[in-house]
Each structure stands twice: as C-alpha cells, then as structure tokens.
Amino acid sequence: MTDSTGMLNIQPIHPFPARMAPSIVWENLPDSGKPMRIFDPMAGSGTTLVITKARGHQAIGCDTDPLAVMIARAWCADVAPERLTRLAASILNSAIAEAAHLCPETAYPRGADDQTQKFIDFWFDEANRIELAALSNCISQVENPDERNLLMTAFSRLIITKKLGVSLAMDVSHSRPHRKYDKAPVTPFNKFLHAVDYIARKAPFRTNNPAVLPAQVIKSDARSMPIDSASIDLIITSPPYLNAIDYIRGHKLSLVWMGQSIDGLRKIRSSNIGAEHSLPTTELAEFSTILPQIGDVTSLKPYYRNMIIRYLHDMGATIAECRRVLRDGGRAIFVIGNSAIHGIHIKNSEALTLLAQNRGFTMESTTSRPIPESRRYLPPPNSEASGERMKNRMREEVILTFATA
Ligand SMILES: C[S@@+](CC[C@H](N)C(=O)[O-])C[C@H]1O[C@@H](n2cnc3c(N)ncnc32)[C@H](O)[C@@H]1O
Known part of the structure; x- marks a missing residue:
C-alpha cells in the first residue's frame, strides 16, 4: 500500500465515479494502539475500507448499490x-x-x-x-x-x-x-x-496479519443501518453530492448480468440519497432555517428547491444514524464538494455542518482542497449547465471533521 519512499500507493480495481481521495483516509487513521472499528456508511468502491484494513483496523461499510458492494468486497478480499x-x-x-x-x-x-x-x-x-x-x-x-x-x-x-x-x-x-x-x-x-x-x-489482497478481522460490507441504506448503537469508533465517508451522479444509471449495464432486473434497479435508484420524489413532512422548520444559509435558493424554481429539501432530509437521517452508531468520544469525517444548480452555488458542506450540529455533533475542523482533474465529475448528458459553469461546479472538496457533542 506504500511504495519504497513510504508514499501511499493504492490503485482502484474498478472504475467508480467520485471516489474518495485515498490520502484523506490514510491521514485520518490512527497509527497505533488497539484496532478500531471504522465505518463508511456510503462506502462506494470501498476506499475507506481497503485502507482501514491495510492499517490493521476493522473496516465496516454499507451502500445501496449492489455494484458498489461487490467492488468493495472484492477490493478488501484475501485471495492469492x-x-x-x-x-x-x-x-x-x-x-x-x-x-x-x-x-x-x-x-x-x-x-x-x-x-x-x-x-x-x-x-x-x-x-x-x-x-x-x-x-x-x-x-x-x-x-x-x-x-x-x-x-x-x-x-x-x-x-x-x-x-x-x-x-x-x-x-x-x-x-x-x-x-x-x-x-x-x-x-x-x-x-x-x-x-x-x-x-x-x-488488489492488495493480503494483510499478512491474522489479527485483522475481515472487512464487512453490507448492502444497506445509510438512513437506517443494521449496525449496533455506539459500536463504531470513527466514521470516514464521502456522501453523494446534491444532484451530482446517478450511480445506478451506468452500473445497470453490468448489474443486469448479475441477476438484477431493471425494475429492481429502479427501486434501488429511488432509494438513493436525494432521489425520493415525495417531499418530507417532518423537519421542515429546521430546513427552512438551513436553506438560506447554503445559497440563494429563493431564485430557484420550486422543483430545485424541493430537490434540496429532499437531500437535506436524507442527509439528516444519515447523519442521525451516524451519531447513533458512533460511541461517545468518536469522530465523524465527511468529505463533500459544493454544487451549482442553474448557476446558483449550493454549499453542501454548510448544509452538512448545520445538520450535524442539530444531531449531536460539534465541529472540530473544516478544510478545503482542490479535487484533482482526474477525479472531477463529468456533467450528465442532458445537463443544462455546460461549459465553464459546469467546469466550475465541483473543483473543490471540503473535509468536515465532527466530534460527538
Ligand atoms: C461519493 S460515492 C462514495 C465513493 C467512495 N467513498 C469511494 O471511494 O468509492 C457515494 C456513495 O453513496 C451511495 N449511496 C447513495 N444513497 C445511499 C443510501 N441511501 N445509503 C447508502 N449509500 C448510498 C452511492 O451508491 C455511492 O456509492
């Protein structure tokens, strides 16, 4: 996992849109002491998990996308x-x-x-x-x-x-x-x-350390996870951005060969964060105070405002679950980029910060870093935003570190 100069050298085994930068995980893992239980509730291809395991900690992850679950399991597998x-x-x-x-x-x-x-x-x-x-x-x-x-x-x-x-x-x-x-x-x-x-x-395959427990990758929704309360020491995750990527859209081409039906995949897709069509009926008072703090949403059409509300709702539920599974004294690290909808800058990072503070977290630190060109998203084919506007859309990501309050 490190090369001869001690630099982190981890290669993905399968393409995955918007992977986490491995260095973020590497730098945030504790070096020594007893192995910790480290969790990624939206694990994608498993960057957090594979590095966690290589560093001798127990890796646990969830995702709703069957292809993500398969890739993450494969990346963490021990096979010669x-x-x-x-x-x-x-x-x-x-x-x-x-x-x-x-x-x-x-x-x-x-x-x-x-x-x-x-x-x-x-x-x-x-x-x-x-x-x-x-x-x-x-x-x-x-x-x-x-x-x-x-x-x-x-x-x-x-x-x-x-x-x-x-x-x-x-x-x-x-x-x-x-x-x-x-x-x-x-x-x-x-x-x-x-x-x-x-x-x-x-693939790294071998840990050479029998004491390291195998990674656990569960197909599950981050808004309601089969993980015991207060059982996790550290969360490191990169949630989907608001309206950024329809993961299932491309993955369908592979998943139909693995026993998934188009109808079943449609249901999975609608369970993705921000994808529900109905508007939440709870927390509306909370969201109406958050909305003006994350961008000039009043100039957006109701359709887009509602989309942001659904995202707040889903991320609120996910963050509440993160707090439930974290032990007191644990930390949660969220890596998120900001978005633009019709030229309006939406600060996803501010949204997550406010949601987290309302759900029992305190902010420990926030830092930004440029997203390397190779890891930036491409616009969806029917995106109205194109050219410069789209290029500006996701150039930076924010690393939010929270402690349990
Ligand atoms: C930005 S990607 C994570 C990338 C990952 N960190 C990596 O390095 O590959 C976000 C992930 O969130 C997952 N996701 C979306 N909605 C979810 C939900 N309701 N529950 C769990 N995972 C979800 C997507 O399937 C996607 O894999």
Whole structure:
C-alpha cells in the first residue's frame, strides 16, 4: 500500500465515479494502539475500507448499490493473485464451451424478465450477449464468495469503461452511457483474462496479519443501518453530492448480468440519497432555517428547491444514524464538494455542518482542497449547465471533521 519512499500507493480495481481521495483516509487513521472499528456508511468502491484494513483496523461499510458492494468486497478480499488467474483461465474455458450451445434467443442472464432482456438487447450486440451470458453464468457458480466477487469485478470492468468496452455504449464509467456503436469494439472472451490480470496486479489482497478481522460490507441504506448503537469508533465517508451522479444509471449495464432486473434497479435508484420524489413532512422548520444559509435558493424554481429539501432530509437521517452508531468520544469525517444548480452555488458542506450540529455533533475542523482533474465529475448528458459553469461546479472538496457533542 506504500511504495519504497513510504508514499501511499493504492490503485482502484474498478472504475467508480467520485471516489474518495485515498490520502484523506490514510491521514485520518490512527497509527497505533488497539484496532478500531471504522465505518463508511456510503462506502462506494470501498476506499475507506481497503485502507482501514491495510492499517490493521476493522473496516465496516454499507451502500445501496449492489455494484458498489461487490467492488468493495472484492477490493478488501484475501485471495492469492496466482490462484485468481488460474481460476479465471478455467472459467474462460468453461464459458467458451458453454457459449457453443447458446444462441441469441437464449443468451440472457438466467431468469431475466422481458424488460431486462429488452434493456440488454439495446446495449449489447448478439455476439457479445452470447459470450457475456456464458461468462457470467460460469462465474456465478464459483463457490468461494471472495473469488466470485473478484471475477465478477473483472467481468464488470469489461462493461464499465469510458470508450472501449463490450457494450454498444460510451462513457459508462462516468454513469452517463450513450449508445455509440453498432458492434461493440471489444469482445468479452478476448479481454476477460486481461481484466483479471489487472485486478490481480492492483488488489492488495493480503494483510499478512491474522489479527485483522475481515472487512464487512453490507448492502444497506445509510438512513437506517443494521449496525449496533455506539459500536463504531470513527466514521470516514464521502456522501453523494446534491444532484451530482446517478450511480445506478451506468452500473445497470453490468448489474443486469448479475441477476438484477431493471425494475429492481429502479427501486434501488429511488432509494438513493436525494432521489425520493415525495417531499418530507417532518423537519421542515429546521430546513427552512438551513436553506438560506447554503445559497440563494429563493431564485430557484420550486422543483430545485424541493430537490434540496429532499437531500437535506436524507442527509439528516444519515447523519442521525451516524451519531447513533458512533460511541461517545468518536469522530465523524465527511468529505463533500459544493454544487451549482442553474448557476446558483449550493454549499453542501454548510448544509452538512448545520445538520450535524442539530444531531449531536460539534465541529472540530473544516478544510478545503482542490479535487484533482482526474477525479472531477463529468456533467450528465442532458445537463443544462455546460461549459465553464459546469467546469466550475465541483473543483473543490471540503473535509468536515465532527466530534460527538
Ligand atoms: C461519493 S460515492 C462514495 C465513493 C467512495 N467513498 C469511494 O471511494 O468509492 C457515494 C456513495 O453513496 C451511495 N449511496 C447513495 N444513497 C445511499 C443510501 N441511501 N445509503 C447508502 N449509500 C448510498 C452511492 O451508491 C455511492 O456509492
């Protein structure tokens, strides 16, 4: 995890929009003493978890997105790289044999309903559908969950790419897929072993310390988490920004090959923070005092004001859960960027600060840092905000550190 100069060197094993900067986690972890329980309630690809584990602490994470949960589990898994590459070669052979018996009419994931099949027809050509159906089926039969997650993560790398993937889309890795090709530029059987090799080279896999408990990654909603009260020492998390990324939109292309239906994914998407359509009926008095402090929201259309209220509601519930699971004396670190809606600057960081203070936290420190170009978001394809306005949208992130009051 560190190179010969002692610098942090951690490589992601799968693309993920808006990953946390690893150095933020690294610098905020305690060096010695007894192992702590460190938690990320919106763990995404698992940056907090993988570094926590490498530093000898117990890592616990939640996320609602099944792809995030799978990647985070894979990144934290203990599997010998040589074993993984051997297994991948035998899976590929089985998939090639299985593909010989498939035809376009049957080349879908097992149990895929009509709507899911139509979605697959739109995004994948027939030849690749056959290879993907065979590969995903063979991987799903691997018994060891760590090995299965790692191989599925490699499989997913073939789909979640910017340009040259096995689907007909571009920009899937930025969660803004748009159909570009008539025939996919890459075939799954040709690239599967490369994808596994990539992961085998990047993943840390071994902690060499039997005392470190395995990471726990739970598929769960951060607004109501299956974590005991007062059981966590430190939270390090980067919540979704207001209206920034529809994670499921790109991830759907991979998830349909893992047994998820389009209808099920729609439900997951609507459980994402800020995505509910109905307005909250509680805490409105609190939100009306917060709103004027985070930006000039009065000039926004009601639709956008309501969107901010929903975000406040969901983040309020998440922060209340964070306080519940943290022990007295624990700390919570939130990393968040600010946003712009129709040219109006919205200070998400101020919103989180006010919500946290109303839920039993005191502010310990707040610092800002520029987000490196490579980690900035791309605008959604139908975004009205474009050009300079969009470029300015998320150039900085704020690190908020709270103590329990
Ligand atoms: C900014 S990303 C986290 C990135 C992560 N720190 C990393 O390094 O990969 C925010 C995450 O919040 C998750 N999320 C959104 N709504 C959620 C909810 N209600 N409960 C739990 N996680 C949620 C998204 O799925 C996404 O993975």
